[in-house]
Amino acid sequence: MDRPFSQACENNRGPILEVLEPLIRDKTCALEIGSGTGQHAVWFAQQLPQLVWQTSDLPQNHAGIRLWLEHQPSPNLRPPIALDMLADSWPDANYDVIYSANTAHIMPWQGVINMFAQVGLHLLPGGLFCLYGPMGYAGVIAPQSNIQFDQHLRQQAAHMGIRDFHAINRLALDADLVLLDDNAMPANNRLLVWEKA
């Protein structure tokens, strides 16, 4: 099996780090939800050596993530655990950072609801939840490329689609997460950061 590769990950990892580095340079223990290929994990672990980075995803992605961890090992990288937002499979652990990129529009809405509820339970006070991806605002998706992406997702599977910031932020408030920042990112993405009260 070849290492899975995402060009988007190569493109967005630098801009994401630029925003997150000042916020998480003193944090020590991160959980990534939906590590995908594993490219973000190896990058953040290399760039933030003080931060233990726990990868996770559905089991079918673990082999690919392991290939990236073998290719670019870091002492602070942890092999993937099976973590499904539709199942009750959360580890008995707390984190001061939880990070997830491009997952909220892929998992069913019930998964997003569960994700916020569990993030609220597993983040330490003062811990950060960092969520990257495209967002709509007050029911409006923009620009045209994001409208097309949303249509493409919904054609692929009815449960997928770009989420609305306001609906997402309501889930965050219910989980005692206070919005710190909503950052505009390249390619019409957002990087949302909440702090656990």
Ligand SMILES: C[S@@+](CC[C@H](N)C(=O)[O-])C[C@H]1O[C@@H](n2cnc3c(N)ncnc32)[C@H](O)[C@@H]1O
């Ligand atoms: C578009 S990929 C993004 C991967 C990576 N984070 C990135 O930015 O390239 C979506 C990820 O969400 C994960 N995912 C989908 N449904 C999930 C669920 N119910 N629970 C946890 N992860 C899920 C997929 O396995 C996949 O890794």
